[in-house]
Amino acid sequence: MPPVYHPPRPPGAKAVQEGVRKAVAEVKLTGGLETSAVRPTDHGPASYFVCLRQRGGPSDRHPAYSVFFDDDAYKGIQSSVILDACEAQPWVPFN
Structure with missing residues (x-):
């Protein structure tokens, strides 16, 4: 039997913190x-x-920048594009 597909889920808070830290280091x-x-x-x-x-x-x-995740896995960072609509989002301080 082929494996059952499970769509990615949003990352948890800890995974976001760790992924953002990795992304910050990448782009300095x-x-x-x-x-x-x-x-x-x-x-x-x-x-x-x-x-x-x-x-x-x-x-x-x-x-x-846009920081990407699948489940709790950090997948990379890239410059934000218009389609991401980052400038229209509410911003909160990152700790």
């Missing part, structure tokens, strides 16, 4: 950070993502 962000809530996506390298930026609001100096 420093200072205060902000994230958005976990949201599903139909593009990118995974099924869920959070938006990430340096604290200080939108500008050319603080671009937004």
